[in-house]
Amino acid sequence: QEQGISQQALAEKTAKDKACMTNLMANLEKKGWIMRQEAPNDRRNRLVYLTPAGEEISDRVRPLIKDFYTQTGQLMGIENLNACSNQLETLYEIFNQF
Template sequence: MPSCPSLGVMLRLAHQHFSSAVVEALDEAGFGDIRPHHANVFTFVPTEGIQMSELTLKAGVRKQSMAQALEELEKLGYIERQPHPSDKRARLIFLTPRGKKIRPLAMAAGRQVEEKWRRLLGESQIEALREALQILLGVLQDGAGRT
């Protein structure tokens, strides 16, 4: 009897499918230098800018991973760092005009993946998945899911 893959493996594989489709769409739009780990930046940088420490928390990644992604994106011209207006020691991260083009393209590609999954599984299955993940993430973010 074949064993069922763990939930973690299934989530990782679904995420890989999703992020590969987004990266492919970005590549087709002329942004072939974007990699899946860069989503940790584009997803969470607000218009008013953000400090790296807060960005790291929102993305749920290690400081070293975020620092590497930011360095890469700065060299590629997608982000810029500016002095914090009220804290001389801190710097804020902003998307450049080039960087601001990524989010709408990535979101459109993500919607296409969701539509494909919706056609494959049906509306009720996708909505059940979305609801279950929202509940789980809400509990985990509230800290109630910590052991």
């Protein structure tokens, strides 16, 4: 959703470690779906942009993901879904302590 987001921010949002995110970005770049550029204010930081091909994939996948979440919510119920999400956040925080 954000053009020019840093790899670090993506790693944090997806709970991926730096090595995993670097490999993932390299694969997406090979497919032509993203491009990475050095941040103008910090050359160590890489910013990620969707290419036109990446935008096309995103436009096709986004409705499928939305439908998936809608169906999951209907099957689980919003209260159970929220409780599960809260438990996963707690588990993530616990794991980050190690």
